[in-house]
Amino acid sequence: MDIQEILAFVALAIALAFLIRKFFLKKKKSDKNCGDDDDCGCH
Amino acid sequence: MVSNQNINVALIGNPNVGKTSVFNQLTGLNQQVGNYPGITVEKKIGFCKLPNNVKANILDLPGTYSLNASSIDENVVIELLLNKNDKLYPDVALVVTDVENLKRNLLLFTQIKDLEIPTILIINMADRMAYKGITLDIPYLEEHLKTKIALISSRKGFGIDALKKLIVNYKSISSEPCLNASSIDPEYFNTLRKTFPNQLLYKLWLVITQDVNFLNLDRKEIRSSFTKSHSDLKRLQQKETIKRYQFINDVLKVGLKIDETVAKDFRSKLDRVLTHKVWGYFIFFLILFVIFQSIFEWSKIPMDFIDSTFASLSSLTADNLPAGVLTNLISQGIIPGIGGILIFIPQIAFLFMFISILEESGYMSRVVFLMDKIMRKFGLSGKSVVPLISGTACAIPAIMATRNIENWKERLITILVTPFTTCSARLPVYAIIIALVIPDNRVFGFLNMQGMTLMLLYLLGFGMAIFSAYILNKILKIKGKTYFVVEMPNYKLPLFKNVGINVIEKTKAFIFGAGKIILAISIVLWFLASYGPGEKFNNAEKIVTENTKENPLSEAEFENAVASQKLENSYIGLMGKTIEPAISPLGYDWKIGIAIISSFAAREVFVGTLATIYSVGGSDNEVTIKNKMAAEINPVTGEKIFNFASGISLLLFYAFAMQCASTLAVTKKETNSWKWPAGQLIFMSGFAYVVALIAYQILK
Structure with a gap:
């Protein structure tokens, strides 16, 4: 396997990881506008 | 005087008062500025450096007519204002009003004032006062509304520095309420006061009447102790609104003068034509027709240029890089893939330029009004036009924009049918296939067949959305009352800056999101x-x-x-x-x-x-x-x-x-x-x- 092939497979791995993360892994909620721990009623 | 301090500032106001423009002026953040209702459906936060080294987190809240929430985005405002534990709870509230609609806009102001949050009244669009024959007695208004007033024009950019100074000095603003809450129903409110002596009366009233939680109080406890029937609560809410308008009328009787002889009535004349039951539709479809013709005609040269540039780049890469798997990946995979998306930049930019001009000019709200009658027949609301038109950009924000539709059935139907609207992601597919199978001919010497086909596809998507809504309206058994309020903003010449920002943002989002x-x-x-x-x-x-x-x-x-x-x-x-x-x-x-x-x-x-x-x-x-x-x-x-x-x-x-x-x-x-x-x-x-x-x- 030459260097070009290795780099191409690295690109493939990055692309697959990106797509899996994008479509199959759930994102963490980033909106903390409703206060820290208390239930402010934001539904 | 405060210094080296971070403060939270909430920007609140009715829809179409130029709230987002004020936000842009204060923060310099690039936000969309539009005229149709419901454009601000999410919280937007920006940062602003004020005099005396004060830094402000500016929160642009959804447009709301009052604190009597009837839609989800209105609830966002109330829940923030009632929750002191929220890290964005405002140190000072800026209530933005339109100088031409001051009476109606002040209802919300008086409600927020009664929450005893330091509140600054921003009277926007002051550049139109002379044109409309309006004069304001600012000292009188400040005294009787118990606030500080910033007279500004967010479009022209004047009054912003004075506003910043007022924000810095927010602690000097009186927190005295405009209306004594007890006057709504003395007996009921006195009992409330005795039971919750440490709580603000008007807040308690909002917790009872709105679907929101409140600090550490159990709202079930409040409700079970102070049960009133739904109709009684509604009656008291109406009484509250009447009392507020009485107060506002008394203040404006002296503080606001309008010289009718100066006011020009260009707007009314134009409204009559643009919302006419025949001419209104004719003009709307004529505008759509011109837009789609232009999208194809003007995009041709830049699109061909991008296409041939990427083709050359692909050949150049294949010819000049050492032969191998990576070179093939770049020349046959990556470059054609990127070229396949960048080629559509011109068409997308032109589409959003036109949509942005229609929004900026105030025409889009006339379309909402015009379409309401038709929409009702299909189980939708006039407000459904907003998601359906925003859907030409992307169905995702369009579906989120349905939050300002009060009736759940109408909202659900709008959510379900909005994806039929032709989004910008369909445009590349349409554009390439139309270019391949529809001849580039002209009918009658000026009608471009490809542009006509594109317009037909947009109408087909819109038509299918309406047809599906009709079917869903018959099938879905959900009950609910409905009403329609739309703001008719003034006609304005679109600002090149706002249109440009919108085009760049939308194109960037398209390229980097999908790219x-x-x-x-x-x-x-x-x-x-x-x-x-x-x-x-x-x-x-x-x-x-x-x-x-x-x-x-x-x-x-x-x-x-x-x-x-x-x-x-x-x-x-x-x-x-x-x-x-x-x-x-x-x-x-x-x-x-x-x-x-x-x-x-x-x-x-x-x-x-x-x-x-x-x-x-x-x-x-x-x-x-x-x-x-x-x-x-x-x-x-x-x-x-x-x-x-x-x-x-x-x-x-x-x-x-x-x-x-x-x-x-x-x-x-x-x-x-x-x-x-x-x-x-x-x-x-x-x-x-x-x-x-x-x-x-x-x-x-």
Whole structure:
């Protein structure tokens, strides 16, 4: 396997990881506008 | 005087008072400025440096008419203002009002003032005062409204520095309420006061009447102790509103003067024409017609330039980099994939330029008003026009924009039908297929056939949305009262800056949002198209040599035959061949099938996928994406793959199919159920399949 092939497979791995993360892994909620721990009623 | 301090500032106001423009002026953040209602459906935060080293977090809250919430985005405002524990709870509230609608806008101001939050009254659009014959007695208004007033024009940018100074000195503003809450119902409120002596009376009243929680108090406890029937509460709310308007009228009687002889009535005359029951629709469709003609006419030259540039770049890379797998990946996978998306920048930019001009000018709100009568017949609200028109950009924010529709049934129907609207992701698919199968002719010397086809597809999407809404309205058994309030903003010359920002933001979002996915998919597709299992792939050259023993091929023909043999037996070729029986009745080959499957991630991936597949397996004679697609021949029939019948079939498929994973996700989020997105997927894609099948079978 030459260097070009290795780099191409690295690109493939990055692309697959990106797509899996994008479509199959759930994102963490980033909106903390409703206060820290208390239930402010934001539904 | 405060210094070295961080403060929270909430920007609140009725829709269409120029709140977002004030936000832009204060923060310098690039936000969309529009005129139709409900444009601000999410919290937006910006940062602003004020005098005396004070830093402010500016929170742009959704537009609301009062603190009596009737929609989800109005609830956002109330819940923030009632929750002191919220880290964004404002130190000072800026209530933005329009100088021409001061009376109505002040209702919200008085309510916020009564929450005893330091409140600054911003009177916006002050540049129109002379034109409308309006004079204000600011000291009188400040004294009687118990506040500080900033007279500004967010469009012209004046008064902003004075506003910043007022914000810094917010602690000097009186927190005295405008209305004594007890006067609404003395007996009831006195009992409340005795039970919760440490709580603000007006806050308690809002907790009782609104669907919100409140600090550490259990609202069930409040409600069980102070039960009043729903109709009694409504009656008290009406009484409160009347009392507030009495107060506002008394203040404005002295503080606001309008000289009717100065006021010019250009707006009323224009409104009569633009919302006329015949001329209104005629003008609306004329504007749409001009937009779609222009999109095709003006985009032609830059699109051809981008297409040929990427084709040259691909050849240049292949010729100059050392031969190998990585070079092939770059020249056949990555560059055609990126080119397949960048080519559509001109059309998308022109589309958003026109939409932004319509919003900026105030015309879009007239369209909302105009369409309300029609919408009602189909179970929608006039406000549904907003998501349906925003859907031309993307269904995701459009579905979120339904939050300002008060009636749940109307909102649900709007959510379900909005994906039929032609989004910008469909535009690349339409554009390339129209260019391939619709002649670039002119009818009557000026009507461009391709532009007409594009407009018809937009109308088809809109028509299907309306038709589906009608059916859903009959099927869904959900009850609820409905009413329609729309703000008619003044006509304004669109600001070049705002239009430009909108075009750049939307184009950037399109490129970077979809671009990363397309690039990743292009890389994966290239591998699937460049590698394959078994002898047929690995011995492609040998097989072609044996097959052509009797009729030797030229070197170029031989290379093409080998590339074709490899592609057909690659992983992607085998996948495509598996699904081919299901899609061949629609006039598609396996390559289109792969493009349809991959475009479920995002519709515009369709063109990038085909560009990658054709680059790997195609002839080197055709360099541009369009020419590669035009040159594709069906090996069975010997006819062009993209002919009139298959082209129309594809256009119709993409017009109706639910080809967007993200839209399904947002529908689930907004409806809180998988039932509705599943229904969307099955109905839309099933319908698309049947329509595409019928179209191909008739036209072939």
